[in-house]
Amino acid sequence: GIxxxxxxxxxxxxxxxxxxxxxxxxxxxxxxxxxxxxxxxxLINLFYIPSGTKQNGRLSATTVATERYSLLYISSSQTTxxxxxxxxxxxxxxxxxTFGKGTHLIIQP
Amino acid sequence: xxxxxxxxxYLIKTRGQQVTLSCSPISGHRSVSWYQQTPGQGLQFxxxxxxxxxxxxxxxxxxxxxxxxxxxxxxxxxxxxxxxxSALYLxxxxxEGIPGNTIYFGEGSWLTVV
Numbered sequence: 001g002i003x004x005x006x007x008x009x010x011x012x013x014x015x016x017x018x019x020x021x022x023x024x025x026x027x028x029x030x031x032x033x034x035x036x037x038x039x040x041x042x043l044i045n046l047f048y049i050p051s052g053t054k055q056n057g058r059l060s061a062t063t064v065a066t067e068r069y070s071l072l073y074i075s076s077s078q079t080t081x082x083x084x085x086x087x088x089x090x091x092x093x094x095x096x097x098t099f100g101k102g103t104h105l106i107i108q109p
Numbered sequence: 110x111x112x113x114x115x116x117x118x119y120l121i122k123t124r125g126q127q128v129t130l131s132c133s134p135i136s137g138h139r140s141v142s143w144y145q146q147t148p149g150q151g152l153q154f155x156x157x158x159x160x161x162x163x164x165x166x167x168x169x170x171x172x173x174x175x176x177x178x179x180x181x182x183x184x185x186x187x188x189x190x191x192x193x194x195s196a197l198y199l200x201x202x203x204x205e206g207i208p209g210n211t212i213y214f215g216e217g218s219w220l221t222v223v
Contacts, residue, residue, distance in 0.1 A: 030208040041146075041197050043214040050209075086152065090207050095165030096142055096154025097207060 002027045002091050006100035013077055014108055021072040021103045023087030031090040031097065032063055034072050036083050043086065046072070077107045111136065113202050113215035121221045127188040130218045134181050134202030140164075141183040142207065143175060146197040146217075155198075158183055159206055187220075195222045 003026040013019055025032070032050045035043040047054050047061040049070065054061055058078075063070040074081055084104050088097040114133040122128050134141050142157040142165075154167040158177035175185040181202075187194055199217045203210040 031210070031212070033212060035214070040216060041199075041219070042216040043199065043201075045211060045213055048211040088152070088212075095207075096144070096157055096167055097152075097201075097212065098154070099144075099152035101151055 002029070002089060002098050004087060004089055004098050004100040006085075006087055006103050008103060009101065010104045010106075012106045012108065015077060015079060017077050017107075019074045019077060019105065021074070021085055021087075021105075023070040023072070023089075023100055025068050025070075025087075025089050025091070027068070027091045029065065029089040029091035031088075032070055033088050033097070034061055034070070035086045035088065036081075037086060037102070038083055046085075074105075079107045079109055081105060082107045113200055113213055115198075115200050115215040115218050117218060118216065119219045119221075121223060122190050123223055124190055124192060126190050127186060128190060128220060129184055129186045130198055130200075130220075132183045132185075132200030132202075132215060134183070134200075135213055138202035138204055138213075139181055140203045140206040140210070141177055141181065142201045142203075142212070143183070143185050144199045144201065145169075146199060147193075147195070152199070155185065157207060164206065190222045192222050194220065196220060 034046040051065040084102040143155040157165040177183045
């Protein structure tokens with residue numbers, strides 16, 4: 001099945017810093033989403049982005065489908081941005097969304 | 110517009126028992142999918158239902174089953190519970206299914222098997 005690799009696995013930043021999270025996938029996809037998992041476990045949808053670029057406030061994402069990677073940018077980080085960020089894709093014959101292992105982001109005040 | 114609603118939020122069961130979890134999708138969404146999250150295996154796809162039919166199934170034993178009702182609400186059942194079934198079970202809904210549609214998740218049901 002399709003493989004999803006996220007990097008870095010852990011990231012510690014000071015408030016106000018910018019960050020880039022990466023997601024590599026091994027096959028063509030027909031769905032790619034970025035999620036933020038809050039401390040209570042809920043996956044909050046950030047972007048649906050199987051290709052192209054989108055922006056929402058301080059967050060933006062870019063997927064280069066031909067090169068099989070996606071990037072999530074967080075600018076001017078706030079402590080509330082802390083948590084785990086997941087990339088999830090569907091493709092390569094898989095039936096559901098395949099998730100990466102996530103990037104654990106800690107924003108220190 | 111209400112989001113995806115899952116019940117119960119927390120539950121504790123004993124090995125060998127069975128459990129049923131419920132999911133109400135966003136109004137108008139016809140697809141419901143289920144995922145299991147554990148510290149060791151991460152997030153794994155269980156199954157997807159669309160218009161009361163199971164459309165896709167992940168690599169889980171037959172003890173895991175589900176169904177979808179005519180109002181798109183879904184239930185999943187785990188029989189003969191094992192300690193390893195302790196997990197966060199997440200339900201997601203979308204308009205028409207996973208390909209090409211944004212998936213929205215509920216808050217999850219935390220299951221502990223003792």
